[in-house]
Amino acid sequence: MTTPEFFPLRWESTGDHWWYASPIDCAAADGLFHVVVxxxxxxPNLLVKLTSLRRVRRLESxxxxxxxxxxxxxAQHRSLVARGLFSECESGSSGNSMLRAGYGGWxxxxxxxxxxxxxxxxxLERDPLIVFxxxxxxxxxxxxGAARSRNSEVFRMILEQALSSGGCHRGEGMFRWxxxxxxxxxxxxxxxxxxxxEIVSNGGVDVLKYRDSEGCTLIHSAAGKGQVEVHDNYYIS
Known part of the structure; x- marks a missing residue:
């Protein structure tokens, strides 16, 4: 039996199980808010599936x-669905129930x-620390996520909010770095x-100083996601 093109399947990397995009994933990707609701x-447990970072990563691939x-x-359709759910969960003076339930990160x-x-x-206006x-x-x-959108204004807003939050409690210089x-x-x-x-040019340090927790450089990070343009040009100012 052939797999329909509109319902993509992926082989699970561990164990003999099929991983698939569920109906709620497909509805959100198509912007079908009322179907999601x-x-x-x-x-209601489907909300856990919809908001799972692990599943989002697979869907992105x-x-x-x-x-x-x-x-x-x-991505735009899922954001419209997220905004709709956010609006639906307003509950007056007690705040937004999605934020209270811990879905702010999603x-x-x-x-x-x-x-x-x-x-x-x-x-961010509702909760500046949601940036973390x-x-x-x-x-x-x-x-x-902001980088994937290629919207540099969104990326700057999130970065500036993160840099302005909490640094005094951890050591300003170390926190900013x-x-x-x-x-x-x-x-x-x-x-x-x-x-x-922009980050490298404003950082004032050698580009090779930018290392992740595994010791990888920026070129490794770009190559790992197949970002050829960044891989080939990230060091050019």
């Missing part, structure tokens, strides 16, 4: 490898990955050459 009304053009606006990642500046700004993510999501993930280093690698992995150049 209906599915959640049937099984499917979208990036697809040449049909079907998923060109998947919301800001999804908005950033779509280059949705307005939604990112709204989330929640649950599975961390600041490196949020910055990577840690965030800047993470941002450089996120930009390289996400393929935002403009931000890689």
């Amino acid at each position: 209906h599915l959640l009304s049937i099984d 499917v979208w990036d490898d697809d040449n049909s053009g079907r998923f060109l606006r998947a 919301l800001v990642y999804t908005a950033a990955a779509a280059g949705d500046l307005g939604f990112v700004q709204e989330l 993510g929640e649950g599975e999501y961390g600041v490196s993930d949020v910055l990577y 840690e965030i800047t280093n993470r941002a450089a690698h996120a930009a390289a992995r996400g393929g935002n050459l403009e931000m890689v150049r």
Whole structure:
């Protein structure tokens, strides 16, 4: 039996199990908000599946490898769905229930990955520390999402918010370097050459000083995600 092209399957790397894009994943990627809401009304646990970073990473690999053009606006559609869920969960003076439940990291990642500046700004105004993510999501993930969108304005907003938050409690210089280093690698992995150049040129240190937790350089980060433009040009100022 052949696999339908509109329902992409991937072989699970560990164990004899098929991994697949579930109906709620497909509905969100197509921007079908009311379908997503209906599915959640049937099984609220599907929200965990929709917001899983592990699944998002797999879906991104499917979208990036697809040449049909079907998923060109998947990130924007998912952001519209996320914004809709965010609005639906407003509960007056007690705040937003999605934020209270710990889904802020997914919301800001999804908005950033779509280059949705307005939604990112709204989330940061609600909770400036959301830039550091929640649950599975961390600041490196949020910055990577922003880099994937190629929207440098969104990337700068998130980076500036991160740099302005919490540094006095950890040592200003060390904190700023840690965030800047993470941002450089996120930009390289996400393929935002403009931000890689900007960070490196403003950093005042040798480009080889930018190393991730595994000791990899920016060129390794770019190569690992197939970012040929960054790989070939990141060091050119």
